[in-house]
Amino acid sequence: MIDLKSIPKDKGTRIIDQYELQIGQCEAVKQRWSWDGVLADSLIFINDDVKRLSDDNLISFVNDNWTDRIEGSVTIKRKQQGYCFVNFNFVSF
Numbered sequence: 001m002i003d004l005k006s007i008p009k010d011k012g013t014r015i016i017d018q019y020e021l022q023i024g025q026c027e028a029v030k031q032r033w034s035w036d037g038v039l040a041d042s043l044i045f046i047n048d049d050v051k052r053l054s055d056d057n058l059i060s061f062v063n064d065n066w067t068d069r070i071e072g073s074v075t076i077k078r079k080q081q082g083y084c085f086v087n088f089n090f091v092s093f
Contacts, residue, residue, distance in 0.1 A: 002029050007044055008081045010035060024065035026050060034093075041089040043070075050084050058086065 001020055007029060009015065016039075018031040029044040043062060050058055055076045063069050070088045077085040 002027050002044070002046060004029065006081070007031075007083060012036060021066075023062060037092055039089075039091045039093055040087055043086040043088075045084045045086070047079055047082050047084045051078075058084075062086065 004018065004020070013033050013035040016032040016034060018029055021028050021030055023043070023045075026045055026049045029042075031042045031044065033040060033042065043066075050061075053061055058076065059070050059074060070086065072088065073090050075085075075087045077087070
């Protein structure tokens, strides 16, 4: 499983909730976080597990294999200390 302590976090980010899950054959972590007036969610994968998927294919993979759907604005950050972040559900407050 993914070591929750090894997941990088931007300075000032507050993790509200996180849990481990399986999406298709991939281990992942779902986080809800806030940073600088933004509330959002992330799915975090081990980069090697999803490196062959383009960004669009990664979103399709998640939507095809997870009970929730990713819609709207999405950002994807790869290779952050071995992880791939799929960020979504952005809300400004």
